[in-house]
Amino acid sequence: MENSCKVGGNNNFIFKLVINSLPVGLFVFDKLGHIIEVNPAAETLCGYSRDELLGKCCGEMGDGLFDMIAPGEDEDTYNRSEDTGAEVREAILIKKDGERIPVLYFDAALKDEDDHICGLVKMFRDIAAEKKMRKKHKILISMFAHDLKAPVAIAGGFLSRLLMGKAGELNEKQKNYLTVINNELKKLDNHIHSFLDVLRMEAGEIKLSLEKCSMEKIIYDVVNEFQERAASKDIRLSVNVPEQNILVMVDREQIQRVFVNLVDNAIKYSQPHTEVRILIEDHDRYVVCKVMDRGPGIPEEDLPHIFDPFFRAASQERTEDTSDGTGIGLAVVKSIVEAHNGRVWVNSTVGKGTTFFFSIPKVADDGPGNSDK
Ligand SMILES: Nc1ncnc2c1ncn2[C@@H]1O[C@H](COP(=O)(O)OP(=O)(O)OP(=O)(O)O)[C@@H](O)[C@H]1O
Ligand SMILES: [Mg+2]
Structure with missing residues (x-):
C-alpha cells in the first residue's frame, strides 16, 4: 500500500513534544483513512491505546470511533474559521467502553513537501463539561x-x-x-x-398552527404596520413579490413575527432617507425571503453572534432609535424559522447595508432538507 507520509515513523523530537503536549486529541490519517499517528490526549479521549489505533480505520473500532454523521445537538458551536477555511463541527465520539461524548473537531489536510495531500489531521476537544x-x-x-x-x-x-x-x-x-x-x-x-x-x-414545546397562507398577504400586513414609522424617517419601504401568488403552509402569526422583527431592525438601524426592500423568491419547493437595508451594516466579528439571545453589536453606534433594544428579536426569528424547518442567514457589509435571508419549505413536512438554496 502506497503511503508517502509516514508520520508514525518520524522521530523528530520537537514534533513529538508538540503533539504529546497538545491539549486536544490529534488523529492523523493516511490517504486511505488509516490512522497513522495519535497523541496521548487522543488515547485518553477515546479510551483506545495507540497500538490499538495505529493502522486501523475509524469504522473498524468497536461501534465505530467517530460517529461523524450524528450532528451535535447544539448547532451554535458550528463555526467556520475564516482564516483557515476549516470548519469546526460538533460530533459524537464513541469511546472504547461505548460511552458517547460530544466533541468539537476540525479537519486539516496533511501535505507533503511537494504540497500534495497525503493524509488528514483531525483534532478533537471534549465539550461534555461545557455542554x-x-x-x-x-x-x-x-x-x-x-x-x-x-x-x-x-x-x-x-x-x-x-x-x-x-x-x-x-x-x-x-x-x-x-x-x-x-x-x-x-x-x-x-x-x-x-x-x-x-x-x-x-425545546420543541411550541406547536405551530399551520395553515395555507399567501406569502404576499403576510408581507403586506406587516408592511402596512410599518409604513408610518418608515415615513417618519423618510425611508422608502418597498416589496417585490413574484406575480404568481405563493402559498405556504406556515403558522401565519409566527411568520408575521419573523417579518416584524426583520423589518423593525431594518428601519431602526437605517439612516433616514434610505430604502428598505423586501423581496420574495419562489423556488420550486421552498421560498426565500430577503429584507435588505442600506444601514450601517454589522461588524464581521459580531456576525456569528447576532442570533444569540440578548446579543447586541457593541461596536455599533447607538442612536435614540437603537439604544433600547434587548437583543432578543433575531433569536425569535431564528427559532421560528427553524421550527418551520427553515434556515436564516445574513450578509452584511459595514457602511453599505445588511440583508437578512430566510428560507422555508412551502409544504410543512418538506423537512430541513431545503439545503439546495
Ligand atoms: N438590519 C440591521 N442593521 C444593522 N445591525 C443590525 C440589524 N439587525 C440587527 N442588527 C444588530 O444585531 C443586534 C441583534 O438584533 P436583535 O433584533 O436581536 O436585537 P435588538 O434589535 O437590539 O433588540 P430587540 O430585542 O428589540 O429586537 C442588534 O442589536 C444590532 O446590533
Ligand atoms: Mg431587533
Missing part, C-alpha cells in the same frame, strides 16, 4: 425569566388600577409618571414572553 454547564445556565435563565412573569403581571395590574383612579384621583404629573412606568413594564413583559418563546420553541 452540561450551558444546559444548566439555560435552565437557570429560563427559570428566572419564568419567575419574573408573575411579579410583572401583578405590578401591571395594580398600575392599571391606579391609572383608572381606583385608589383616588391622580393629578396630571402623577398620571404621566405612572403611564411611563406602565409602558416600560409592558415592554419588559413582552421581552420576557419573547425570551420564553425562544426557549420553548428550541
Whole structure:
C-alpha cells in the first residue's frame, strides 16, 4: 500500500513534544483513512491505546470511533474559521467502553513537501463539561425569566388600577409618571414572553398552527404596520413579490413575527432617507425571503453572534432609535424559522447595508432538507 507520509515513523523530537503536549486529541490519517499517528490526549479521549489505533480505520473500532454523521445537538458551536477555511463541527465520539461524548473537531489536510495531500489531521476537544454547564445556565435563565412573569403581571395590574383612579384621583404629573412606568413594564413583559418563546420553541414545546397562507398577504400586513414609522424617517419601504401568488403552509402569526422583527431592525438601524426592500423568491419547493437595508451594516466579528439571545453589536453606534433594544428579536426569528424547518442567514457589509435571508419549505413536512438554496 502506497503511503508517502509516514508520520508514525518520524522521530523528530520537537514534533513529538508538540503533539504529546497538545491539549486536544490529534488523529492523523493516511490517504486511505488509516490512522497513522495519535497523541496521548487522543488515547485518553477515546479510551483506545495507540497500538490499538495505529493502522486501523475509524469504522473498524468497536461501534465505530467517530460517529461523524450524528450532528451535535447544539448547532451554535458550528463555526467556520475564516482564516483557515476549516470548519469546526460538533460530533459524537464513541469511546472504547461505548460511552458517547460530544466533541468539537476540525479537519486539516496533511501535505507533503511537494504540497500534495497525503493524509488528514483531525483534532478533537471534549465539550461534555461545557455542554452540561450551558444546559444548566439555560435552565437557570429560563427559570428566572419564568419567575419574573408573575411579579410583572401583578405590578401591571395594580398600575392599571391606579391609572383608572381606583385608589383616588391622580393629578396630571402623577398620571404621566405612572403611564411611563406602565409602558416600560409592558415592554419588559413582552421581552420576557419573547425570551420564553425562544426557549420553548428550541425545546420543541411550541406547536405551530399551520395553515395555507399567501406569502404576499403576510408581507403586506406587516408592511402596512410599518409604513408610518418608515415615513417618519423618510425611508422608502418597498416589496417585490413574484406575480404568481405563493402559498405556504406556515403558522401565519409566527411568520408575521419573523417579518416584524426583520423589518423593525431594518428601519431602526437605517439612516433616514434610505430604502428598505423586501423581496420574495419562489423556488420550486421552498421560498426565500430577503429584507435588505442600506444601514450601517454589522461588524464581521459580531456576525456569528447576532442570533444569540440578548446579543447586541457593541461596536455599533447607538442612536435614540437603537439604544433600547434587548437583543432578543433575531433569536425569535431564528427559532421560528427553524421550527418551520427553515434556515436564516445574513450578509452584511459595514457602511453599505445588511440583508437578512430566510428560507422555508412551502409544504410543512418538506423537512430541513431545503439545503439546495
Ligand atoms: N438590519 C440591521 N442593521 C444593522 N445591525 C443590525 C440589524 N439587525 C440587527 N442588527 C444588530 O444585531 C443586534 C441583534 O438584533 P436583535 O433584533 O436581536 O436585537 P435588538 O434589535 O437590539 O433588540 P430587540 O430585542 O428589540 O429586537 C442588534 O442589536 C444590532 O446590533
Ligand atoms: Mg431587533
